[in-house]
Amino acid sequence: MQTKTLFDKIWDSHVVHSIEGGPDVLYIDQHYIHEVTSPQAFAGLKARGIPVLRPGQTLATADHNIPTKDQDQPIKDELSRNQVDKLDENCREYGISYYGLNHPQNGIVHVIGPEQGFTLPGMTIVCGDSHTSTHGAFGSVAFGIGTSEVEMVLATQCILQPKPKKMRITVNGNLQKGVTSKDIILYIISQISTGGATGYFVEYAGSAIEALSMEGRMTICNMSIEMGARGGLIAPDEITFKYLKLIPTVGNKPDFYLQLKKWNLLKSDPGADFDRELTFYAGKIRPMITYGTNPGMGIAVDDSIPALDDISEDRSASFIKSLDYMGFIPGMKILGHPVDYVFLGSCTNGRIEDLRAFTEFVKGRKKALNVTALIVPGSKKVEQQAIKEGLAKILKKAGFELRQPGCSSCLAMNEDKVPAGKYAVSTSNRNFEGRQGPGARTMLASPLTAAAAAITGKITDPRDLLND
């Protein structure tokens, strides 16, 4: 029998039809939508006069442009309010479940899908958002799509996609204390560059990946797109199954154990062929931080920014433009550099485990006076749990305020913007120019490195402040 990768198994079993020499017609099990990339898709359906084929397989939430304060009040920004109202209206018209603002299950699309049990192993999952790769942590084929493709899924539950090539990234060994899954993925991207996995779907494997919690795995899969990959996935295992068992809508289903038997088969066959294989050693990874304007421009927090001599001639124009934007000089150390903003949140690091790690770090300490901090839970459920566990209280005592859920400062479509020229240590996924506000200077890092910066007011190695 032909050996197959996990990705092949899921992809191939969802191909409705293969166009000769062309893309596959891929069936989509679960579709997520949000307010920003869906209105034009619904407008397309209306123009064609066609219905949504399977409304039960689409779930909607409002997350991208919403405020993270006073969510019980009408949204002040007229365009944002209009966009959210439009989604509400479209969901009503087409019979789609909508977890809008103030709904107890509202939150960032890539946080609520997994926590509410919509994301399951073996599924094909798409959303008009590039961080859909997050859901791959459950052993599903999940990837971001454009609005035309959102319209295709609404209309036919299928999209046309060329099958990507396959890459396996193996990370073996144990992580050092103070090093997290965020550091693993920032390290990998710094090694292979922001376009290094373009055209590939990545499977993450190895003992360091297997040792991660579901939250940690989601952080890794989430940032697959930041190295250009179509998506990333991890074979489901005991940790996955335990996580799912605890979700009532999944774990209490009469056929849970029957499903489990199927999910157990979701792994790459021994000897399955990957187009590219990379291996990294976890013990070598230090807390990471980015210094430039794409996620591939990362270094260990105690390292120096590359010198100009280390950059190839064809890359130097982009490198200089990037450092110029950041206000950095080639070859400089960034440890000790002042920080103005700290953002904990987003679909990358807005889960309960991230809030716990951040809170544990700042417990008994005080936020630096020069730092403005935004602590934004990824969902209502995360927010409620943070309150229940006492995290909100500890945060408050340390000088932090827990906001309401949303994408917030990750893309700064709402008012949570970082002012021009200011430095932000952010647990989000993109450090592009202007990403957190026009002129904002973003440095991506883990929740621990963000917590260390929030306490000291400057770039700090979290290992220096860890309690033993």
Added chain:
Amino acid sequence: MINKTAIQIDMPKTKFDILESTCVPLPLENVDTDQIIPARFLSATTRDGFGENLFRDWRYDKSGNKNKEFVLNNPKYTGQVLVAGKNFGSGSSREHAVWAIADYGFRAVVSSFFADIFRNNSLNNGLLPVVVREDFLKDLLEKITKKPETMVRIDLDQQLFSVLPAGESVNFEINPYKKECLMKGLDDIDYLLSIRNMITAYEFRKTLGK
């Protein structure tokens, strides 16, 4: 190949065959979709008008004045072909990036490689992504920067990109299905709607557990 019975509805798409134009050079790598169209302009609920804010933060300064150094503000460089450094369109899946480029008046983007989602989005909107070798791209960028009047010709049917009048030519790859869609002005939804029976048959097989 496209099912000939595909339902052809509304929204006439521009057909793409041969394009001859001057080029606009953007010799930067990793141009991400946040630069193409910043997130704060994504609140619209229609597909129109994004061209106004294409490369907004590079095109205008903080006070909203045109940044004279940016290529789109340089009257020497015009045309329907944007030529950019490698890994163009990385980052967010926002189709608004493609709408902005097309709305501004570009019909093709040339680079040595494109981010996957951006490439799909382009093809779904009749904007042709042309992938050329890195050394060819380097020479092309140099040439069009020095001689802005340089014309290029993109022949989709022949999959041929040529520098005019008799400069170098290079073949480019495109999926045959997508090529036919672009040349005939069809889109994927037309095709998918035409195979509805196949889709429901797939669903039926799936519920039977086969």
